[in-house]
Each structure stands twice: as C-alpha cells, then as structure tokens.
Amino acid sequence: MLNIFKRLWQVNWAEQWQYRANLIMYLLYWLVSPIIYLSVWTSIASAKGSVNGFTAGDFVNYYMILLVADQFTSNIVIHNFAYKIQDGSLSGELVRPIHPMLTNTLVNNLAFKALILVGFTPVWLILTLIFKPDFSGVTWQGVLLSIPAMLLGFIIGFLLSAAITSLAFWTTRVYSLHEFYYAVILLFSGQFVPLTLMPKIVQDIAQYLPFQLFMYYPIQLILGKLTTAQIIQGFVVGLVWLGLSILFFNFVWRRGVKQYSAVGA
Amino acid sequence: MSPEPILVEQLSKTYQVPEREGGFGAAVRSFFKRKYKDVKAVEKVSFRIEPGEVVGFLGPNGAGKTTTLKMLSGLLHPTSGGASVLGFTPWERKSEYLRSMTLVMGQRNRLSWDIPAADSFLLNQAIYRIPDDEYKKTYKELDELLELEPLMKKPVRNLSLGERMKCEIAAGLLHRPRVLFLDEPTIGLDITGQVRIREFLREYNRRTGAAILLTSHYMADVTALCERVIIIDHGQLKYDGGLTDLSRKIAPFKLIGVMLSDADSHDLSRYGTEVQNEEDMDKRYLQVRADEVTRVTSQLLSDLPVHDITIADPPIESVIEQAFNQ
Numbered sequence: 001m002l003n004i005f006k007r008l009w010q011v012n013w014a015e016q017w018q019y020r021a022n023l024i025m026y027l028l029y030w031l032v033s034p035i036i037y038l039s040v041w042t043s044i045a046s047a048k049g050s051v052n053g054f055t056a057g058d059f060v061n062y063y064m065i066l067l068v069a070d071q072f073t074s075n076i077v078i079h080n081f082a083y084k085i086q087d088g089s090l091s092g093e094l095v096r097p098i099h100p101m102l103t104n105t106l107v108n109n110l111a112f113k114a115l116i117l118v119g120f121t122p123v124w125l126i127l128t129l130i131f132k133p134d135f136s137g138v139t140w141q142g143v144l145l146s147i148p149a150m151l152l153g154f155i156i157g158f159l160l161s162a163a164i165t166s167l168a169f170w171t172t173r174v175y176s177l178h179e180f181y182y183a184v185i186l187l188f189s190g191q192f193v194p195l196t197l198m199p200k201i202v203q204d205i206a207q208y209l210p211f212q213l214f215m216y217y218p219i220q221l222i223l224g225k226l227t228t229a230q231i232i233q234g235f236v237v238g239l240v241w242l243g244l245s246i247l248f249f250n251f252v253w254r255r256g257v258k259q260y261s262a263v264g265a
Numbered sequence: 266m267s268p269e270p271i272l273v274e275q276l277s278k279t280y281q282v283p284e285r286e287g288g289f290g291a292a293v294r295s296f297f298k299r300k301y302k303d304v305k306a307v308e309k310v311s312f313r314i315e316p317g318e319v320v321g322f323l324g325p326n327g328a329g330k331t332t333t334l335k336m337l338s339g340l341l342h343p344t345s346g347g348a349s350v351l352g353f354t355p356w357e358r359k360s361e362y363l364r365s366m367t368l369v370m371g372q373r374n375r376l377s378w379d380i381p382a383a384d385s386f387l388l389n390q391a392i393y394r395i396p397d398d399e400y401k402k403t404y405k406e407l408d409e410l411l412e413l414e415p416l417m418k419k420p421v422r423n424l425s426l427g428e429r430m431k432c433e434i435a436a437g438l439l440h441r442p443r444v445l446f447l448d449e450p451t452i453g454l455d456i457t458g459q460v461r462i463r464e465f466l467r468e469y470n471r472r473t474g475a476a477i478l479l480t481s482h483y484m485a486d487v488t489a490l491c492e493r494v495i496i497i498d499h500g501q502l503k504y505d506g507g508l509t510d511l512s513r514k515i516a517p518f519k520l521i522g523v524m525l526s527d528a529d530s531h532d533l534s535r536y537g538t539e540v541q542n543e544e545d546m547d548k549r550y551l552q553v554r555a556d557e558v559t560r561v562t563s564q565l566l567s568d569l570p571v572h573d574i575t576i577a578d579p580p581i582e583s584v585i586e587q588a589f590n591q
Contacts, residue, residue, distance in 0.1 A: 096392055097393065
C-alpha cells in the first residue's frame with residue numbers, strides 16, 4: 001500500500017508541476033478573500049478603536065494565521081473529481097483495484113498542497129512585512145496542538161467534500177451545491193469574521209459543527225486564546241465529526257458507485 | 266480456477282433517460298417535472314465464454330455492447346440478471362476480481378495525459394502488486410510485441426493516437442489479466458497499427474490462454490481474431506456461434522464480379538441481383554446463391570464479352586448488416 005502511495009505521489013507531483021501557472025492563479029484566488037476580510041475589518045477596527053474588543057492588531061494576527069490554517073485544511077476535491085463523474089473518465093480509475101477517492105484523489109490534493117506551499121510561503125512572509133502582525137502571544141504548546149487540529153480539519157473537510165462531490169453520481173452537476181456548502185464554511189469556520197464576534201446563537205451552533213476546525217479553532221489554539229476545557233471540547237467534537245464524516249462519505253460513495261452510469265464511449 | 270471465465274445469464278440493463286421536447290417552454294416545464302423514459306440498453310442477454318476463447322461482440326451503434334462490457338467489468342450494476350466472471354460477480358468489485366481482468370476502451374483511461382507512460386506503468390505495477398521480476402518479464406514481452414520502448418519517455422499527450430493506443434493496451438495487460446474486455450481496441454488506427462494490435466492480441470491469447478471479448482467496428486479485427494461471434498441488436502442477442510456458420514446461415518451467397526466491354530450496355534438482371542461495390546467501380550457485381558454459382562458463371566462466360574471474372578464471399582460487413590436487418 002505504501003508503494004502505491006509513493007507511485008501516486010510521483011505521478012501527481014509531476015502532473016501538478018506541469019500546471020505551475022494554473023497553481024499561481026489558484027493561490028491568488030485563495031489569498032484574495034481572506035486579505036479582503038482582513039483589510040475591511042482592520043479599517044473598521046482602526047476607525048472605531050475596536051470591534052467588540054477586537055483591535056485592528058487582533059484582526060491582523062487572526063487573519064495572518066487564518067491564511068496558514070486555510071492552506072493546510074482546505075481541499076480541491078470538487079475540482080479534481082466532479083468532472084470525472086460527469087464525463088465518465090472515472091471509469092478508468094474504477095476498474096483498478098484501489099479506491100479512487102481515498103488514494104489517487106487524496107494524493108492529488110496533497111501534491112497540490114505541497115506545491116502551492118512553495119508559492120505561498122514567500123507571499124505570506126511579504127504579507128507579514130506589510131501588515132506587521134504581533135505574534136508575541138503565540139505559544140509552542142498552541143502551535144503543537146494546532147497540528148493535530150488542522151490534520152483533523154483536513155481529513156474531515158476532505159471527506160465532506162468527497163461526499164458532496166459524490167452526489168454528482170446522481171445530479172451530474174454539483175458545483176452549485178458545493179458553492180452553498182462553501183458559504184456555510186465561510187460563516188461557521190470563522191473566515192468571514194472571527195467566531196467570537198458572531199451573535200451568540202451562531203457561536204453556540206459553530207462549536208458543535210466541524211467547520212471551526214478548518215480555521216477558527218486552530219487559529220485560537222496557535223494564538224493561545226482557548227481555555228483547557230475549550231481545547232478538549234474542540235478535539236472531542238472533531239473526533240465525533242471524523243466518525244460521522246467517514247460514515248457519511250461511505251454511505252454516499254457506496255450508493256453512488258451503484259448509480260454510476262459510466263457515460264461516454 | 267473456475268471452469269468457465271465468463272458466464273452471463275439473462276443480463277439486463279435499463280437506463281432512465283430524462284426526456285423533453287425542444288424549446289423554452291419545455292425547458293421550464295422539465296425543471297419542475299421531469300419525464301423519464303426507460304431505455305432498455307441490454308435485455309436478457311445470456312452466453313458463456315470458455316477459457317482461452319476469443320469472441321467478437323458485434324452490433325450496430327447503441328446495440329448494448331459497451332453497456333454489457335461495462336457490467337462485466339464491474340462499472341455498471343445491471344437492472345436484473347446475473348453474471349459470473351472467473352467465479353466473481355463483477356459489480357461487487359472485489360479487488361481480487363479487478364486484479365484479474367482488464368477493460369481497455371478505445372479512448373484514454375489508464376494513462377495520465379501529462380506524464381510519460383513509463384511513470385503510469387510503474388504506478389500500475391504498484392496498484393496491481395506485480396513483483397519486480399514478473400513486471401520486467403511482462404514488460405519485455407509487451408515491448409517485443411508492441412515496440413514500446415521508444416514511446417515510454419515521452420509525455421502521453423505528445424504521442425500519436427496509434428502510439429497511445431499501444432501504450433493503453435500494454436498498461437491494461439501488465440498485470441496479466443485472465444479475462445480481457447476490449448472495446449474498440451483498434452479505433453482510429455491506420456491499417457498497420459490495426460494489424461499490429463491484432464497480431465499482438467492473438468499472440469497474447471496464445472501465450473496466456475486468457476479469454477477475450479472484444480467489440481470492433483473493423484470487421485478485419487473480428488475475422489482475424491475470432492472464431493466465434495456474438496451479435497446483439499437493440500439489447501437483444503441475435504446470434505451466437507461460429508463466424509463461418511454466420512455467413513452460411515445468414516448469407517448463403519457469393520459475389521460474382523465481371524468486367525465487360527461496354528459494361529453499361531448489358532442487362533445482368535436475369536443472372537442474379539446486381540449489387541454496388543464502391544471499392545471496385547470497374548466491375549459489376551452480382552449476388553448469387555452459393556449453389557447457383559457454377560451455372561451462372563458458365564452462362565455469363567458464354568453469353569457476354571467477359572474480360573475478367575471473380576468469385577468471392579460477400580464482405581462480412583454486409584453479412585452482419587443482413588443479420589441485423591433480419
């Protein structure tokens with residue numbers, strides 16, 4: 001199995017490398033909305049002194065780390081997979097004795113991330129020079145804890161995206177549904193606005209959803225803003241969602257493959 | 266090993282296809298209420314294929330050939346009926362089954378477009394868990410038959426169609442499958458390319474004893490490789506038997522071609538049915554029952570100014586076309 005992943009990595013890495021220019025576009029797309037939120041919130045905070053206790057500096061710190069967390073926890077399953085169901089090119093992968101989603105697509109996502117990090121790192125460093133975040137509150141315990149948190153976030157996000165993408169087995173086109181899902185993430189992950197600034201009810205819901213693991217939760221871990229109780233709760237909720245998303249993905253996938261009509265040729 | 270590699274019983278597949286008329290009104294209505302039509306792609310098809318057999322699977326476009334192959338290779342679930350290949354139910358998609366068969370479609374599917382075929386081959390080696398020595402041996406054999414080596418280092422997108430097809434087929438055979446489903450394996454190839462692939466498949470079948478079920482639009486593929494053909498039309502089995510019997514049963518005719526001086530001035534209708542042959546416009550062709558050939562030939566020779574005369578079997582294409590029209 002390890003050998004399969006090694007070969008898949010070589011193939012996907014070489015493939016991604018072919019599309020460097022495309023990757024830069026992706027990177028820009030990825031950076032645009034967090035930077036916009038950062039700019040909007042810092043200017044509001046500077047004008048008013050603070051927003052519910054969040055100063056301009058707090059927003060800068062939050063969003064600079066959000067950019068990093070987003071790199072690690074996000075995925076491109078929808079772009080990598082949905083078209084294969086639509087045009088039938090999945091057939092070639094389905095006749096192979098390995099799971100197309102949990103091997104090839106997973107590795108493809110990882111190769112994509114690895115390559116995009118190469119471009120992301122210098123951009124992020126330049127952004128720190130521009131926005132001058134204050135990372136004095138960052139603790140090494142927080143950083144260490146954020147690694148399993150982001151890993152959990154990535155796996156859950158990957159499985160949920162994979163399940164939603166697999167709905168293409170029925171509807172053929174899933175992009176609009178995925179956009180809706182993305183809007184939910186935007187709200188509950190803390191990308192649009194740090195969750196602590198949300199109405200109480202949204203915060204209450206968000207802490208039981210998996211989406212805070214994508215951004216808000218690891219950011220707060222790194223910035224050392226969570227109590228021990230909150231840290232434990234975050235991981236427990238994450239593990240429960242890990243189980244749920246495994247079940248959800250399996251459920252959709254098994255039925256989807258039965259539904260597959262292998263169009264074309 | 267199971268005694269029969271492929272056993273198909275009453276296999277059926279019905280697709281539900283959304284249906285609407287053209288125009289804006291119909292588009293709006295179909296948004297709220299979709300109408301579906303049942304399309305019976307494959308209807309109660311049964312056959313069995315023994316180990317080592319090479320069988321041509323024929324039928325006009327949309328007859329259900331590809332749908333059947335997709336069910337047998339585990340891509341599609343049938344609506345009803347059953348099949349067992351090498352003792353497995355294909356659509357359960359057990360890894361062990363997927364490792365012992367191959368599906369090659371006349372389009373790209375196994376090779377990644379952006380990287381050299383060599384890398385995709387190594388990936389397949391890992392996926393199918395082929396030990397190094399066995400991989401080398403199989404690769405060497407495939408290279409001998411298909412001359413792969415010069416193609417292996419180029420990105421697949423830069424290969425010609427024929428070169429790519431060779432690599433596709435080789436990639437599909439690295440794991441030495443015992444059952445081969447080939448859908449149009451020579452599509453788009455020039456004559457030399459077609460002959461190459463045909464020879465290769467014959468040799469592979471001889472060496473490994475694998476069963477092969479192939480569809481093709483090139484009758485030469487079928488006549489060169491298959492002693493037996495299965496014909497389906499509109500999803501139903503029309504014929505299953507020897508290729509030679511097929512001509513005898515369906516078209517017990519011969520074609521007599523004659524070259525005449527003032528070709529157009531003679532009336533040939535009293536000798537037999539005149540047919541067009543676009544490949545040879547110099548001659549006029551008569552379709553004559555096999556048992557009448559001798560009589561008609563001698564009559565033609567004595568009655569008319571014949572320069573040249575040929576007697577041949579009707580092309581298999583027209584035989585099969587007749588089979589469909591029955």
